[in-house]
Amino acid sequence: MTRHGTLDRVMAPPWLGILDDTIRACAAHDRSDLAERLLRRRARLLEPGRRVVVFGGAGQGKSQLVNALINAPVCAVGDDITTVVPAVVRHADEPTAAVVTGDARPALSGAVERAAAPIESVSAQANRLALVRDDVQHCEIGLPRTLLGAGLVLIDAPAVGDAHDSRTGRAMSVLADADAVLLVTDATAVLTALELDLLSQIHRLCPTVLVVVTKIDIVPRWRQVAEADRRALAEAGLPTTVVPVSSALRLAAARTEDHALNAESGFADLITQLRQHVLTDPVAVTSKAAAATSKLAVEQLIEPLRAEFDTVAATTDTAALADWHAAGRRVEQLQREAARWQTQLSDDVADLMADVEYDLRDRTRRVLREVDDYFEVADPAKVWDEFEDWMRAALTEIAEVNSDWLLERFEWIAARIARTVVPDAERLPSTLLRDLSAEHASALRKPNIEKFTPVQKMFVGLRGSYSGLLMSGLATTLAGLPLINPISLGAGAAFGARSVFEERGARLKRRQAIAKTSAQRHVDDFFLSYGKETKDAMRVIHRALRDRFAEVAQELREAATESAREIKRDLDAGAALRNGRAAEVRRGLEQLVALRGRIDALHVPKGLTA
Structure with missing residues (x-):
């Protein structure tokens, strides 16, 4: 047993030992969540075949790209169809398809169920089922294809949308198990800030990344868009190859066996890039993916320890x-x-x-x-x-x-x-x-x-009547009438009444004042x-x-x-x-820093960086 264990250690790749040490460090620092995630990652990396995740926003042509790569309509496509759950396409001697439900975590692998489905509709069936059930994990598709037989596993990830969209969370979880990533963006527009930010995050999770520009058959200026994408990637410091393709031309070329049309579709270059970056040296791809995963976990362990050390150092005797x-x-x-x-x-x-x-x-x-x-x-x-x-x-x-x-x-x-x-x-x-x-x-x-008494009213009236009688009488004498006549008497009465009225109003104003x-x-x-x-x-x-x-x-x-x-x-x-x-x-930090140094020094053959 000792001899066999020694042989296993000799034959084990370097990344496996580093990943195991990282898992033990997570357990030692009470991060069972990280340890469980790394155990899942370890199991994925030890599986045969390299997992290439096709990633991007809705309507960019992800599913059609997968269909064109394997020349089979296995992923649901359409203007009103959006991928909700991942579709895993791997090699099989005979075409097979199934919808996987239940808890897909390694610790609960017995809870997973697979329901067979028609291969041409399994993706659409899984997407519809995910809208009414929460336990739909993914759909699995097996096809006898040379590209898949070479060790390639294609995963059509859910579309990336708003940060609060559940599909975005599922897509990011799929990235955690990726050995390589194809970021899909169409040729109608250059890479957005959101896509560049996603690429930056993807590079931390999985260093092997290609940017695939789709729909070049419907965009006359696709070369300018592709060149603008390359400049944007260079300015962002992201070492990523840009490959323009047309899924429609690829599928048409496959139907008519038109090699020139297939070359025009750009898929020959894409397959070449996949072989160069993924299939030529899968051990290097695995090593890079394991190193990226281990480094992220170690950084999550170092950060709280460093914060705690700073806190403890700040509360020493001084x-x-x-x-x-x-x-x-x-x-x-x-x-x-x-x-x-x-x-x-x-x-x-x-x-x-x-x-x-x-x-x-x-x-x-x-x-x-x-x-x-x-x-x-x-x-x-x-x-x-x-x-x-x-x-x-x-x-x-x-x-x-x-x-x-x-x-x-x-x-x-x-x-x-x-x-x-x-x-x-x-x-x-x-x-x-x-x-x-x-x-x-x-x-x-x-x-x-001051009150206006009747006596006062009488005297005021007599004064006014006298003036009216006198003026009217003098005026009527010119007409030959006597001084006192009906006209002068009437005028006197009118003047007297007016004098009383004016005096009463004046006295009211004085009382109000x-x-x-x-x-x-x-x-x-x-x-x-x-x-x-x-x-x-x-x-x-x-x-x-x-x-x-x-x-x-x-x-x-x-x-x-x-x-x-x-x-x-x-x-x-x-x-x-x-x-x-x-x-x-401090001892814990030193151990983690040393582990990170081993991760950074993990040997990756040259020429495999995208």
Whole structure:
């Protein structure tokens, strides 16, 4: 057994030992997911035949390319058909086809089921079934073809779409098992940024890559597009060969056995490239694929270890001592923050005082505007009692609304300072302003309103009648009439009535002006007295908030001081543990870096890089 095991080790390719060491490293670093993925990759690499994944976006001609390569319509194609699950095409002595369902992981290989299907419709059947079932893995197709018999396994991968598309996830999972990749893009446009990004990711997963430009039969300027693709690949630093082809010409040439048309299709060059890069030295292709897979896994192991090492190194004795000093600085910072939040509190209260005063002034001015509008038409002598009740109610409402708003703003200020500066502070009781009363709105003094008595009306009417009688009588004497006649008497009566009417209107305007002035004086008195009481209340609440926050800030400073003491007590004990962990992580990093060096030094024959 020992002799046989030694022989196996001698005969085993170098990449197998490196891959096994990588799997053991994944298990040692508790990355069972990576180890399982590498075990699957190991099993794939040991299988006969090299897996070439045909990859690309929807509508680029992937499936038709596979059909043209093997000269058989095994992959579903059409304008309304998109590959959903992979189609695996390998060599078989007799044509066979099956839909594979279940869990395809190696650990659960017994759960896989294969259902036979017609070879010409197996791909379409698998795609339809995948739309209603989640356990459809892929479809398998076996054909007696020389290219496949040489060791080539073609895989038509699902189309790449949006990052959230489930097909994209399936396509990327297929790439994980690829030995070589054909990235398919049509000749209607140059390589997009998404395709270049995909190529960059593919090169990390699988270094053997070819770019196949399809549909050159329908694009007259396909040579310019292919050349632009080569320039874009060169600028991106991607060493990839570009092969223009036409699947339609290839299939037509196969039907008519037209060798010239087949050469024009570009497939002869594509098959040559596949033989050169994949089939000529499959061991080198396998070695490159194993090296890329191992390197990705090792990098995923190194990154968290390096981050942990940096963290541990940053918390050595010096770092722990810095933490202790930082705790002391935290105490000083809390002291500085105390001055900062006190300034903030003062600024907030000053802003609030200005806002409250403006609100009070705005509301009282609106009341005065209503008073002006009211006494433009109303007679104070008739409606004063009703107006007094309205004025009292309006000013009372102003006092209540203003005080409620003041309370809400103070509660908001307290919550903001407690949340940003003193997180453990409690909210103060919001009852300090509830005693603000509306007594200032209950002492509206009735102005001295001048009344227009009947006696005054009689004297005003006589004065106006005399003037009218005299002017009309003098005018009628010119016509030979006496001074007192019916015309002069009528004119006197009319002038007297007009004098009474004008005097009554003038006295109404004076009463309305007096009422407005009285209301203005009363509102100003309310503004002054209530504003003074509001400012006094704000000062009381300001002092209460300041004292409460100062108390909590003192408690925080004491807690920070005690925390600094605890850090100092734990400093010596923690230093030994950190140093031990740092040494352990360093050894792990050194082993992984050495393994990565072996991967980079893995021998790959020249001329096999695409």
